[in-house]
Amino acid sequence: MAAKSRPKSDAPDVSDRVIRIREGVTxxxxxxxxLPGTKLGEDEIGEIYGASRTLVRTALQQLAHEGIVSxxxxxxxxxxxxxxxxxxxxxxxxRLIEPTIVDHAVDAVSPTWIDRLQxxxxxxxxxxxxxxxxxxxxxxxxxxxxxxxxSGHSIYLGFLKELIARSSLIILLYRRHDTPACGTDHHAGxxxxxxxxxxxxxxxxxxxxxxxxxxxxxxxxxxEDELRLADVLxx
Amino acid sequence: MAAKSRPKSDAPDVSDRVIRIREGVTxxxxxxxxLPGTKLGEDEIGEIYGASRTLVRTALQQLAHEGIVSxxxxxxxxxxxxxxxxxxxxxxxxRLIEPTIVDHAVDAVSPTWIDRLQxxxxxxxxxxxxxxxxxxxxxxxxxxxxxxxxSGHSIYLGFLKELIARSSLIILLYRRHDTPACGTDHHAGxxxxxxxxxxxxxxxxxxxxxxxxxxxxxxxxxxEDELRLADVLxx
DNA sequence: ACAGGCGAAACTTTATACAATCTTCGCCCA
DNA sequence: TGGGCGAAGATTGTATAAAGTTTCGCCTGT
Numbered sequence: 001m002a003a004k005s006r007p008k009s010d011a012p013d014v015s016d017r018v019i020r021i022r023e024g025v026t027x028x029x030x031x032x033x034x035l036p037g038t039k040l041g042e043d044e045i046g047e048i049y050g051a052s053r054t055l056v057r058t059a060l061q062q063l064a065h066e067g068i069v070s071x072x073x074x075x076x077x078x079x080x081x082x083x084x085x086x087x088x089x090x091x092x093x094x095r096l097i098e099p100t101i102v103d104h105a106v107d108a109v110s111p112t113w114i115d116r117l118q119x120x121x122x123x124x125x126x127x128x129x130x131x132x133x134x135x136x137x138x139x140x141x142x143x144x145x146x147x148x149x150x151s152g153h154s155i156y157l158g159f160l161k162e163l164i165a166r167s168s169l170i171i172l173l174y175r176r177h178d179t180p181a182c183g184t185d186h187h188a189g190x191x192x193x194x195x196x197x198x199x200x201x202x203x204x205x206x207x208x209x210x211x212x213x214x215x216x217x218x219x220x221x222x223x224e225d226e227l228r229l230a231d232v233l234x235x
Numbered sequence: 236m237a238a239k240s241r242p243k244s245d246a247p248d249v250s251d252r253v254i255r256i257r258e259g260v261t262x263x264x265x266x267x268x269x270l271p272g273t274k275l276g277e278d279e280i281g282e283i284y285g286a287s288r289t290l291v292r293t294a295l296q297q298l299a300h301e302g303i304v305s306x307x308x309x310x311x312x313x314x315x316x317x318x319x320x321x322x323x324x325x326x327x328x329x330r331l332i333e334p335t336i337v338d339h340a341v342d343a344v345s346p347t348w349i350d351r352l353q354x355x356x357x358x359x360x361x362x363x364x365x366x367x368x369x370x371x372x373x374x375x376x377x378x379x380x381x382x383x384x385x386s387g388h389s390i391y392l393g394f395l396k397e398l399i400a401r402s403s404l405i406i407l408l409y410r411r412h413d414t415p416a417c418g419t420d421h422h423a424g425x426x427x428x429x430x431x432x433x434x435x436x437x438x439x440x441x442x443x444x445x446x447x448x449x450x451x452x453x454x455x456x457x458x459e460d461e462l463r464l465a466d467v468l469x470x
Numbered sequence: 471a472c473a474g475g476c477g478a479a480a481c482t483t484t485a486t487a488c489a490a491t492c493t494t495c496g497c498c499c500a
Numbered sequence: 501t502g503g504g505c506g507a508a509g510a511t512t513g514t515a516t517a518a519a520g521t522t523t524c525g526c527c528t529g530t
């Protein structure tokens with residue numbers, strides 16, 4: 001009777017169908033199947049999931065609040081297109097929050113969690129070996145979310161979910177080269193530090209991991225609104 | 236032409252009426268006019284604002300995402316009732332984020348911002364002198380939001396808005412004594428440090444300010460679900 | 471040939487109607 | 501008298517229809 005009346009994890013209410021829509025669209029965006037700027041028509045999505053526009057709209061509004069969908073009045077919903085400024089903010093926030101999260105994860109370490117982390121690492125390696133880029137991208141984000149869940153802090157978890165989703169779009173837009181799923185080795189190092197309950201090392205490894213990801217980005221500074229035009233032309 | 240097509244600050248789309256509803260309810264909660272657990276009926280609110288349930292529902296869902304309203308399936312929306320665990324998480328997050336924010340604010344200092352901060356301090360003092368508890372509570376939160384706006388980081392600002400709103404509920408629920416609006420003096424000290432561009436002092440003052448606020452709370456740890464019963468009886 | 475404007479189509483926004491669910495109150499029975 | 505069953509009322513969840521806005525094509529005038 002402890003966890004009965006608490007459907008409060010992330011989405012307070014929402015019928016199951018709204019959750020399905022939201023998670024479906026989120027997964028598509030995180031796996032880079034939906035590209036920034038893509039129009040997300042209400043009828044279109046509603047037909048796919050067999051739901052009316054009311055539910056689609058609810059899901060899209062939630063995604064807009066998470067920052068991965070941008071809703072323009074009287075024009076509809078689109079996959080968000082983070083600016084370089086957004087990207088810098090997202091990674092600064094991650095550099096601030098994630099070391100703290102991993103520190104809490106060290107405090108919460110248990111055989112069950114170690115098992116889950118190891119399982120995740122092997123999933124990541126398997127997807128990478130299989131050359132499944134979409135799964136690799138998704139799992140790479142899931143690793144960070146897993147640690148946030150492990151920390152037990154629901155607020156940090158909520159914040160991080162948002163940051164991870166935005167990061168996925170940012171990486172897609174601004175990565176220099178088509179470097180493969182970069183982080184699996186770093187992830188393994190972090191897990192090792194967590195297992196040893198070495199918070200200091202875990203924090204440091206997380207921080208350098210984030211720095212390396214950001215270092216691979218090319219965040220061109222828009223001289224003026226010139227950039228906005230160039231972006232539209234590029235799409 | 237710079238800030239024309241960017242309704243993106245916090246609420247991505249939403250017609251003006253939804254904004255009005257959301258801000259009206261938010262203000263009522265932040266000013267402690269709506270107490271935790273209060274039922275927020277859709278028809279009731281809709282009639283007050285002259286809007287249909289569709290718009291009310293949109294606003295309530297946004298507030299639920301911000302954590303100050305809790306929506307229970309088939310039962311409706313209520314003003315959220317943060318648990319002591321929630322309270323600890325909120326203040327831990329604030330201790331992590333706000334010193335960083337104030338640091339950025341120091342970098343962004345300008346005569347215009349100093350004027351705004353001074354104006355805000357005088358507003359706070361005036362409300363306190365007037366004995367207007369509601370305005371004091373609201374302004375106390377606005378101070379932190381103002382600094383976040385000053386920092387120019389939209390992500391931190393969004394996170395902090397959420398944390399401030401939840402803090403207001405937490406303080407209402409768990410404050411030990413009816414201490415008056417505690418922070419005006421601390422706020423003045425922070426402004427002074429910002430004006431001197433002394434980031435180190437500003438960070439330290441912000442941190443101790445948050446610690447003092449949390450120290451005034453009595454976060455009783457629920458032995459079991461015993462607490463939940465007590466809460467309901469108290470309401 | 472091209473710029474400007476008119477008009478229809480598609481879409482979003484808002485409102486309303488219907489269905490499902492929960493709460494409440496009254497009644498009956500033990 | 502206390503508890504449980506059940507129907508009425510109220511409230512939310514969902515779908516559909518009406519209203520408003522944008523967009524795109526086409527047509528006309530220069």
